Amino acid sequence: MARAKTSKGRCAFCQQDIAKNMASRHFPACPAWKEATAHAEGSKRKAETLYHLRVQAEGQPEFWLDLEMRGSAKLKDLDEYLRAIWLECCGHMSQFSHGGWGGEELPMNQSLASALAGGELTHIYDFGTESISLIKPLDRREGKPIGKHPITLLIRNLMPPAACIECQEPATWLCMECLIDDETEGTLCDRHAQNHPHDTYGAPIHIVNSPRLGLCGYEGPADPPY
Template sequence: MSRHLAACEKRRAAVAAADAQPGKRVPIVHLLVQDAWEGLYWLHLEMDGTAPLAELDDYLRVIWLECCEHLSEFSVGRRMGRPVGMSRTAAQVFVPGAVLTHTYDFGTSSTTSVRVVSVRQGRPTTRWPIALMARNAPLAATCQECGSPAGYLCTECLYDDDASGELCEAHAKSHPHDEYGDPMPIANSPRTGMCGYSGPADPPY
């Protein structure tokens, strides 16, 4: 996807249109954001270099993570590495080759790797500090009861019964487990099935 975005004609046209507008040019950072464990969930983001890391923290909460207003931090290295202040700007932190870790929730943690793909000088393609360029397609899920496509997750099955916990709509309605609450919707997020996560905020992102 990094190679595709670098060569994509529609993206090049969007960048050229933005750069043709009046105003100051700023560093624009292309970030690859992935869940730190398997890398199955990923986002390609473009971030205004003058925006603080707090904007990226808010964005990740909205699109991937927010469930119970847990604490979070950026750090250099893996979880519990050297903290990086949220007030620092993207251009100060995301130099070529830089990799940061974002941790959301210090109990049931979601850990995300944030890597710099490239940095360009120009104008943002949107009025927002962060633009979503691409993300992974939703992962395929199969109902553990009937094999149909699944849209719900029983965390009791997942954590206590060593089963996938994935359920179709029909079996989610009739599922007997309730110790962890009703089955949760499966979201395109590494936070699915964790804590009280029930899905992302409404788009646009």
């Protein structure tokens, strides 16, 4: 049996593509990261505990983010960040908890350091058509944050490949009618999206790098930086 391909992500500092299972080992050797942290140490920002977090979409391991977040920052900062980069569509409610559905709900004004003391976190966005993100610390360091924002993107997964349902060429569009009514992948290349006959849910939408694609009214993330 062939082994599944390892998901890869791109380092936001050196632009190198990194295997998911090697991501936490990349930064001690990344020249661009070393330069950025050295520059930060010369700033007037306050030194504190900084957490290297792995955020992964539940049931969709191909979608993942590595973030560095200040321990003093609030969970609401992480909520806003996740909404911006891969969740926000219609202003749905969200929550953090230990244990997911039915677990201990955590207040949005709780600090990250305090929340992590209770274990790994679950973030739920939209209690109807929910998107669930699993959050765990991979590492931590003492130092000054890279930037003024409480969260810094370290690595983001590369766009998972998708094939056109008509010709198997790389797909860039998604037909919601195929996905919902026909229960197919609904992915289309540029050529087959042009004359695709389905329009019950509107024209095909662009495929974007988010686990929220195809759910509710999601059409894509905010423009970077996040």
